[in-house]
Amino acid sequence: MKQLSEQPVAGTLLFYFVVYVFAKTYKRDQEKKNAQAAAATAAVAAAATFSPPATATAETAKPTPPKRVLPPISEDEQRQIYKWMLEEKRKIKPHNAAEKNKINEEKSLLKEFIRAESLPRL
Structure with missing residues (x-):
């Protein structure tokens, strides 16, 4: 078997691969250090800034609007739905027997609701 130094292409590729791996690792480590340093300076800056009194922030907060209560749907409208x-x-075309059975069950339930004298509230 030939030595790695006797194969210039393979040796060169191996060298570039090793350099690439080390460079990526070094760059990743530097990014982590920079992020930690930035977080530390941001924490110090946040602690040093003056915070307004709590009563001022309560006044600026907008109240949430109440939820809209819709009128109940009449039984005729429910039957139409x-x-x-x-x-x-x-209209649905089932792809297999299980899907067809599920659709048939849902249709039978809907038929029961339509025929019922009183409907469940939506």
């Missing part, structure tokens, strides 16, 4: 959902379920 269930009928629309049933129509959409009928």
Whole structure:
């Protein structure tokens, strides 16, 4: 087997690979040190700045708006929604038997809701 020094291309590639690995490691270590130093200086600067009193920040905070309460949906509208959902379920083309069974169960449940005298509240 030939020595590595006798194969100039392989030796050169190995040399560049080793240099590349060391350079990446050195660069990564320097970035970590710089990030730690920046975090330390930011912490010192934050501690040195003057903070306003707590009452001033409470006044500037905007209150959250109350949630909108929608009126309940009438039973006729619910039935129309269930009928629309049933129509959409009928349009679906199942890819396998399990999916077909699931769709059939959902359709039967929708049919029960449509035929029921009183509907569950949405």
